[in-house]
Amino acid sequence: MPKMTLLARISDGLPLAASMEDEKDQKTELEGWKTQAKKIVRQLGVGSPAKLSIESGASFFHYVNAGGVCYLTLTDRAYPKRLAFNYLEELQQEFELRYSGQVEGASRPYAFIKFDPFIQKTKRLYVDTRTQRNLNKLNEDLADVQKIMTQNIQDVLGRGERLDTVVSKSSALRDASGKYAKDARHLNNMAMLRKYGPIALVLLLVLGCLWWRFFR
Structure with missing residues (x-):
């Protein structure tokens, strides 16, 4: 399931909205993942891929880079990539529908905190991979997902490039x-x-x- 979600402005890495699982036993890990997520966003540039999966230990960061915004989520390694990107694309479509044209004018972190209820509602739809809705998505054409590159977190963050x-x-x-x-x-x-x-x-x-x- 999506364990954390971050929407951020690519030009300067400003967080626009976020959602994170509130589990006490994972609090330290979640803080570390949050730090990694922000570093990933800050390293995005004009030539960065529109979609990318980044391996981080037993988890994967997946992101969609569109319209000057990075839509990023963290999932377990076993969570299907197809569902992770479907989840991000749903967030992208709704965020653009609501806030298109307002992103560059945002001046404070989490300026679009009101988007969190939609993130939570959408995330619940993707928790169980065995629902008929998600099984149907998994059976869709996998060609686009198979083309998405996968990088290791050390390759992305280790050298600061x-x-x-x-x-x-x-x-x-x-x-x-x-x-x-x-x-x-x-x-x-x-x-x-x-x-x-x-x-x-x-x-x-x-x-x-x-x-x-x-x-x-």
Whole structure:
């Protein structure tokens, strides 16, 4: 289930609205997650992905970056990514409907605290993954969710780099890995050609001689 939710302005990281599970035995952990969430938002930039999942121990941060606002939630590792992003997209649609055009003018933290009841109401719909409503969402096309990149929290926060820089480096690494694999296949094909090419050439010459002798 969504354990915490944060809406923040991307330009300066200003918290706009938030919701957090009030569990005494998790109070210390929740404070740590809240700190991580704010750091993630502050590292967002123009080139940051529109959607991203960030692994943090036994949990995942998921965010949607849209309209100058970051919609971020924290879930357990086992919680379906599809439902996490459906939850965030519902918050995005309602927030934009209510407060579109007011975000840049906000001057104090949690200026849209009145949005919290909607967050709470929506979150309750996503607590149980086995409801028919959520099962139907899980059965929807997963193509978009499968394309969402996943990063490790240490990669995002460990070096203090902007998130768009980290993602760019990750994409470059994947591209380089793909090129390496392609080059490796090419070298393997060349090795096979050097090994079996002469044998194949001799066989072709023999077959050519036989054809010339019996079928010309």
